[in-house]
Amino acid sequence: MLKKPAHTQVPLHDIIARRWSPRAFDPARPVSREQVTALLEAARWAPSCFGDQPWRFIVWDQNRDRASWDQAFDCLVEFNQQWVKHAPVLVSVLADSLFTGNGKPNRWGPYDTGAASENLCLQAVALGLAAHQMGGFDADKLRRTFSIPEQFQCMAMIAVGYQAEPDTLSGEIKESELAARSRRPLEQTCFDGTWGAPLTAG
Numbered sequence: 001m002l003k004k005p006a007h008t009q010v011p012l013h014d015i016i017a018r019r020w021s022p023r024a025f026d027p028a029r030p031v032s033r034e035q036v037t038a039l040l041e042a043a044r045w046a047p048s049c050f051g052d053q054p055w056r057f058i059v060w061d062q063n064r065d066r067a068s069w070d071q072a073f074d075c076l077v078e079f080n081q082q083w084v085k086h087a088p089v090l091v092s093v094l095a096d097s098l099f100t101g102n103g104k105p106n107r108w109g110p111y112d113t114g115a116a117s118e119n120l121c122l123q124a125v126a127l128g129l130a131a132h133q134m135g136g137f138d139a140d141k142l143r144r145t146f147s148i149p150e151q152f153q154c155m156a157m158i159a160v161g162y163q164a165e166p167d168t169l170s171g172e173i174k175e176s177e178l179a180a181r182s183r184r185p186l187e188q189t190c191f192d193g194t195w196g197a198p199l200t201a202g
Contacts, residue, residue, distance in 0.1 A: 002024075016122065024166050030061075031089045040059070043119050046112065046116035052101070054095050057093060057120075075142040076137045092142060093157070094148060096151060097151050117155075129162060130161060131158050
């Protein structure tokens with residue numbers, strides 16, 4: 001399988017360095033219910049404001065319920081449908097806009113839900129799976145199709161499965177799969193003591 005470890009200024013934990021977002025999935029290898037449960041347990045133990053746990057996840061497994069998976073698949077934009085069609089599991093990521101205890105607005109809900117989603121993706125790496133998060137979907141259609149309450153924001157969709165070889169893709173999607181990973185240098189995004197003062201390693 002194609003590996004694209006992060007090139008970092010200092011060593012990172014292997015799971016973090018190996019996590020990336022492939023689009024080539026093996027349709028012949030299902031994800032077990034135990035693996036799905038492990039992904040969701042990892043998400044469940046993410047930190048959240050006041051421990052409110054604003055995240056919600058809907059899981060569709062085409063090997064268990066193809067009809068529901070197809071409905072979720074139909075909510076994706078066409079570009080994503082080209083490669084997600086081979087992913088056995090789709091997950092929607094939802095954030096509660098209100099605190100459970102008092103019903104007041106929770107502006108930290110999306111932040112906390114992002115943390116839970118990253119836990120899920122890192123657990124996928126630990127299990128030998130791949131996870132690819134997407135913003136390319138019709139949130140209104142997703143909400144209508146699956147009766148999602150208005151107070152929950154549709155944040156993302158995640159494709160999960162076993163990675164396949166890049167040759168299973170074509171065109172610009174294959175080019176993207178093979179392209180080198182890159183990030184802005186730390187000094188462009190991380191500041192030392194005040195805004196704009198670059199933080200340097202060492």
